[in-house]
Amino acid sequence: MIDILKLSKKFGTRTLWSDVTTTVNRGEMVAIVGPSGSGKSTLLNCIGLLDKPDGGEIRYEGKDITRFGRGETRRFRRDVLGYLFQNYALIENATVAVNLGVAVKPRRALQGATGVSISEALDRVGLAGREEEKIHHLSGGEQQRVALARLMVKQPALVLADEPTGALDHTNATAVIGILREMSDSGCAVVIATHDDRVRDRCDAVFAVNENLLVA
Known part of the structure; x- marks a missing residue:
């Protein structure tokens, strides 16, 4: 579903990561791991078109989404993407x-x-x-x-989750992981930035962003 090809991102003169290459398939749950500041959330934001990489491609069903215009970006977020933000992104007074x-x-x-x-x-x-x-x-x-x-x-086709268990106790964290696992098993691709071993252990593969290494 998502092919990431030689992706790179800089902040000023600092290279956050480079030559990131991996694939996430339908029905697969992948954990992105790495130390604080390694760019886990930034990689999610690039896939979600909230941030722009400095080089490389992100292909969804063969199309390089990093080249999408405003309308294509809006449709991608509306029709394909589901995002679980750290700040929840809810309408607080509703x-x-x-x-x-x-x-x-x-x-x-x-x-x-x-x-x-x-x-x-x-x-x-x-x-x-x-x-x-x-x-x-x-x-x-x-x-x-x-x-x-x-x-x-x-019911998105692709879910991006940024530290989804960070604010939860053990019981609720287990429930959240279980629901994300069910969504993946039903055919959704799920990508999770996490430092939680419980999340990592439930995933099909683990991508170490600081090492550019995917381990099944």
Whole structure:
């Protein structure tokens, strides 16, 4: 699904990483690991078109997405990508239901197509019946689980997750990893930047960004 070819990124005179080359297939969950400051999140942001590499290519189904224009970028994010941000990227003064509702694809809503419903997604992440609560009333861990439920509703082909268990206790972290694993098993490609051994151990492969090494 995603082919990364000789990717490089600099900050000023410092080379963050160079010649990064790897592939993530459909139905595969890959952990990106490395020490703090090695550029794990930056690599995710390049794949998600939130940052631009200085060299190389990122190909999605054969197309170099780093060359996408504004419209192609918007469609890629809307139709293909799901992102689990460290800061959750939720609308804080809106309800849980509103935050999940924006993830329902217009085409699916118009056609009445089946998918994971808002109530089902919230039940899966342990927040059943809390649709009308405002986001700013929730704890950090609860907000992370709302963001995960939003991914389940959206049903993206590619998920990028940045330290998805960082704010969670052991029980909730295990649940989040399990849901990401289920999404991967259903055919979604999942790429996770993490320093959590529990996450790494559940992945199909581990990519050490500082060593440019992929280990199955």
